[in-house]
Amino acid sequence: xxxxxxxxxxxxxxxxxxxxxxxxxxxxxxxxxxxxxxxxxxxxxxxxxxxxxxxxxxxxxxxxxxxxxxxxxxxxxxxxxxxxxxxxxxxxxxxxxxxxxxxxxxxxxxxxxxxxxxxxxxxxxxxxxxxxxxxxxxxxxxxxxxxxxxxxxxxxxxxxxxxxxxxxxxxxxxxxxxxxxxxxxxxxxxxxxxxxxxxxxxxxxxxxxxxxxxxxxxxxxxxxxxxxxxxxxxxxxxxxxxxxxxxxxxxxxxxxxxxxxxxxxxxxxxxxxxxxxxxxxxxxxxxxxxxxxxxxxxxxxxxxxxxxxxxxxxxxxxxxxxxxxxxxxxxxxxxxxxxxxxxxxxxxxxxxxxxxxxxxxxxxxxxxxxxxxxxxxxxxxxxxxxxxxxxxxxxxxxxxxxxxxxxxxxxxxxxxxxxxxxxxxxxxxxxxxx
Amino acid sequence: xxxxxxxxxxxxxxxxxxxxxxxxxxxxxxxxxxxxxxxxxxxxxxxxxxxxxxxxxxxxxxxxxxxxxxxxxxxxxxxxxxxxxxxxxxxxxxxxxxxxxxxxxxxxxxxxxxxxxxxxxxxxxxxxxxxxxxxxxxxxxxxxxxxxxxxxxxxxxxxxxxxxxxxxxxxxxxxxxxxxxxxxxxxxxxxxxxxxxxxxxxxxxxxxxxxxxxxxxxxxxxxxxxxxxxxxxxxxxxxxxxxxxxxxxxxxxxxxxxxxxxxxxxxxxxxxxxxxxxxxxxxxxxxxxxxxxxxxxxxxxxxxxxxxxxxxxxxxxxxxxxxxxxxxxxxxxxxxxxxxxxxxxxxxxxxxxxxxxxxxxxxxxxxxxxxxxxxxxxxxxxxxxxxxxxxxxxxxxxxxxxxxxxx
Numbered sequence: 085x086x087x088x089x090x091x092x093x094x095x096x097x098x099x100x101x102x103x104x105x106x107x108x109x110x111x112x113x114x115x116x117x118x119x120x121x122x123x124x125x126x127x128x129x130x131x132x133x134x135x136x137x138x139x140x141x142x143x144x145x146x147x148x149x150x151x152x153x154x155x156x157x158x159x160x161x162x163x164x165x166x167x168x169x170x171x172x173x174x175x176x177x178x179x180x181x182x183x184x185x186x187x188x189x190x191x192x193x194x195x196x197x198x199x200x201x202x203x204x205x206x207x208x209x210x211x212x213x214x215x216x217x218x219x220x221x222x223x224x225x226x227x228x229x230x231x232x233x234x235x236x237x238x239x240x241x242x243x244x245x246x247x248x249x250x251x252x253x254x255x256x257x258x259x260x261x262x263x264x265x266x267x268x269x270x271x272x273x274x275x276x277x278x279x280x281x282x283x284x285x286x287x288x289x290x291x292x293x294x295x296x297x298x299x300x301x302x303x304x305x306x307x308x309x310x311x312x313x314x315x316x317x318x319x320x321x322x323x324x325x326x327x328x329x330x331x332x333x334x335x336x337x338x339x340x341x342x343x344x345x346x347x348x349x350x351x352x353x354x355x356x357x358x359x360x361x362x363x364x365x366x367x368x369x370x371x372x373x374x375x376x377x378x379x380x381x382x383x384x385x386x387x388x389x390x391x392x393x394x395x396x397x398x399x400x401x402x403x404x405x406x407x408x409x410x411x412x413x414x415x416x417x418x419x420x421x422x423x424x425x426x427x428x429x430x431x432x433x434x435x436x437x438x439x440x441x442x443x444x445x446x447x448x449x450x451x452x453x454x455x456x457x458x459x460x461x462x463x464x465x466x467x468x469x470x471x472x473x474x475x476x477x478x479x480x481x482x483x484x485x486x487x488x489x490x491x492x493x494x495x496x497x498x499x500x501x502x503x504x505x506x507x508x509x510x511x512x513x514x515x516x517x518x
Numbered sequence: 519x520x521x522x523x524x525x526x527x528x529x530x531x532x533x534x535x536x537x538x539x540x541x542x543x544x545x546x547x548x549x550x551x552x553x554x555x556x557x558x559x560x561x562x563x564x565x566x567x568x569x570x571x572x573x574x575x576x577x578x579x580x581x582x583x584x585x586x587x588x589x590x591x592x593x594x595x596x597x598x599x600x601x602x603x604x605x606x607x608x609x610x611x612x613x614x615x616x617x618x619x620x621x622x623x624x625x626x627x628x629x630x631x632x633x634x635x636x637x638x639x640x641x642x643x644x645x646x647x648x649x650x651x652x653x654x655x656x657x658x659x660x661x662x663x664x665x666x667x668x669x670x671x672x673x674x675x676x677x678x679x680x681x682x683x684x685x686x687x688x689x690x691x692x693x694x695x696x697x698x699x700x701x702x703x704x705x706x707x708x709x710x711x712x713x714x715x716x717x718x719x720x721x722x723x724x725x726x727x728x729x730x731x732x733x734x735x736x737x738x739x740x741x742x743x744x745x746x747x748x749x750x751x752x753x754x755x756x757x758x759x760x761x762x763x764x765x766x767x768x769x770x771x772x773x774x775x776x777x778x779x780x781x782x783x784x785x786x787x788x789x790x791x792x793x794x795x796x797x798x799x800x801x802x803x804x805x806x807x808x809x810x811x812x813x814x815x816x817x818x819x820x821x822x823x824x825x826x827x828x829x830x831x832x833x834x835x836x837x838x839x840x841x842x843x844x845x846x847x848x849x850x851x852x853x854x855x856x857x858x859x860x861x862x863x864x865x866x867x868x869x870x871x872x873x874x875x876x877x878x879x880x881x882x883x884x885x886x887x888x889x890x891x892x893x894x895x896x897x898x899x900x901x902x903x904x905x906x907x908x909x910x911x912x913x914x915x916x917x918x919x920x921x922x923x924x925x
Contacts, residue, residue: 109817189581
């Protein structure tokens with residue numbers, strides 16, 4: 085039966101090629117636009133560390149003076165050196181890491197490579213384990229290295245390829261700012277999206293090429309990047325960052341369950357009180373403990389333009405579908421005579437309905453295929469845009485399946501109304517007018 | 519033209535007509551808002567910078583090793599850059615317009631205020647205004663003896679030593695107008711943070727911020743008499759000379775001290791185009807969507823029109839046999855389309871307004887100007903008429919003899 089309907093549908097579609105093409109084209113265009121934007125949105129709003137993001141938290145404290153104080157206002161988005169170090173040493177979480185971004189001058193040993201600047205992350209020992217960074221060779225450093233301001237470095241595969249030809253470079257020397265560092269680890273492919281641990285340096289860029297101990301960064305006075313907010317007499321003086329009344333570091337903590345999180349939040353309140361009593365903090369305790377996904381959400385990390393594009397594409401899809409419904413309806417109604425004959429010859433309303441639905445399903449399938457092609461083309465275009473997230477715009481199996489379900493679902497939905505209207509036709513009336 | 523028979527016919531095609539109306543309404547609503555968004559983006563991309571855009575070259579170098587003689591080296595660099603033929607002004611600056619990295623500070627009109635009046639960006643660098651080509655509107659530019667070294671200023675600030683902090687500032691017209699509407703800003707006092715008083719000695723036409731998070735505050739800028747030594751240089755030259763000057767500058771600086779790396783080099787126009795690339799991409803995308811929408815709607819009208827014409831061949835033949843002219847038939851279909859379009863446009867306007875309200879809430883967009891409604895209406899009427907012309911002409915070509923034949 086289905087095959088017969090399919091045959092009827094193909095015949096009917098062939099009879100009016102221009103119209104069929106127009107319907108398929110409209111569905112394809114709408115699906116293509118929606119899938120392109122939805123895929124970009126899906127990629128950008130994804131979970132950077134699936135499985136572990138629920139255990140990662142971003143504590144915030146309010147160490148500012150009373151100038152500009154408003155009760156209920158959000159605390160600063162970063163921490164001072166003193167608070168960061170205190171939280172790190174308190175060891176209240178399963179793991180914790182303090183960090184900031186920067187850029188370091190790398191001096192290759194090869195004479196044919198000019199010195200260049202690489203983005204760097206200055207952090208503490210737990211960083212790699214806590215964020216599940218995969219190691220290709222070697223390992224990260226430990227707390228003793230942090231304390232000793234060790235000249236050790238973990239580099240990415242990209243930098244390893246560039247400097248050491250992709251070989252296991254652990255134990256080799258890496259010259260940074262006229263200082264010899266020992267490479268102790270090479271990271272495998274790792275690109276958490278968004279660049280969640282520091283949103284100041286671009287939401288969707290890849291990870292930094294070199295990872296160095298935070299204490300070493302200060303010891304060598306390496307260059308830092310990112311935002312710094314100061315109050316009172318704090319200023320951008322690079323020599324006194326440890327004591328400056330400025331927030332400029334990110335602190336992350338791993339807490340494995342809700343009770344640990346609740347205990348940690350209480351610890352933050354107690355810590356704020358204690359600092360208040362010591363005279364360092366002036367404001368009443370004002371703390372936040374957002375989970376990773378909450379932190380991304382709070383920072384509205386998905387660009388608002390991307391959201392706007394999704395709305396726009398779905399508006400467009402709606403117009404395309406209304407267009408197709410209208411055309412299909414006109415087409416089915418024009419065949420009222422033919423349908424009347426079928427009904428008179430014994431086809432039930434249900435049969436006619438099924439037949440018409442198969443026809444609209446064929447259009448949906450063709451439109452879906454076309455839409456998939458257009459979505460691939462659209463994503464290719466997005467990848468050639470000059471934005472941080474350009475290279476991430478790729479169709480994954482989930483989105484592929486979604487495209488197809490969306491296409492067929494949408495056109496079946498679009499076929500429902502015309503098919504239902506057409507099978508309402510009274511056979512007798514149609515036969516008479518012949 | 520009598521529209522009653524048309525309405526009577528349409529009543530027999532209620533669902534199809536409704537769908538067409540809906541499609542026109544949605545198209546009208548989306549296109550009105552999209553065109554509005556496009557003009558907003560284009561307007562933003564035209565944001566004035568206040569600098570001599572076509573005459574600037576930007577160059578930034580960073581040291582490979584640690585240096586302790588930045589001041590002497592900066593003086594040396596500036597002297598070298600000045601010697602390059604064609605260079606008219608040079609400056610060592612802390613930040614550049616549309617450069618994305620910025621120094622900002624809260625300012626107050628009264629040190630006892632608990633909240634800052636507003637946030638402005640602070641430009642440092644001797645000869646900065648001259649090198650950027652910023653235009654003075656009133657008062658004076660900063661003079662060499664106003665200037666202090668950055669490190670000395672930082673130490674004085676930490677010690678609370680007002681004597682060794684800058685005491686004068688040049689601000690933009692936009693900032694002056696915001697702080698003292700309708701008055702002259704010259705001689706007025708502002709406070710940087712809470713405690714550093716600064717007297718306004720000059721007002722410039724404009725100087726845009728390096729990074730802009732609120733377009734209304736894009737020109738809230740102050741120039742302070744602080745010398746900086748970060749290897750961040752601005753050169754001014756004739757527009758045609760910029761490429762050559764940039765190359766010569768890099769060569770001269772690398773020759774004088776090879777132990778450093780060029781981390782940024784721009785002809786300034788490229789900075790503007792980089793800064794607004796997102797807006798440009800969005801505008802192009804919106805234009806594409808508008809065209810696609812209008813094409814799909816037009817094709818929909820053509821398709822539906824053709825159907826109706828084919829369906830009514832017999833009636834058309836009868837009308838022709840009863841004396842209707844070709845023009846009558848043509849006008850019939852044109853009027854029908856006009857009626858449907860009008861209803862669609864009416865509905866579309868309401869929808870457009872609704873979408874605009876939604877966007878205003880979520881995207882800080884202004885209200886859709888009233889001019890968009892008539893323009894959108896005319897556009898859709900035109901598209902409807904053009905699209906229906908083909909089917910209508912085919913209808914008009916139906917000969918009266920069709921009436922006597924069975925279909």
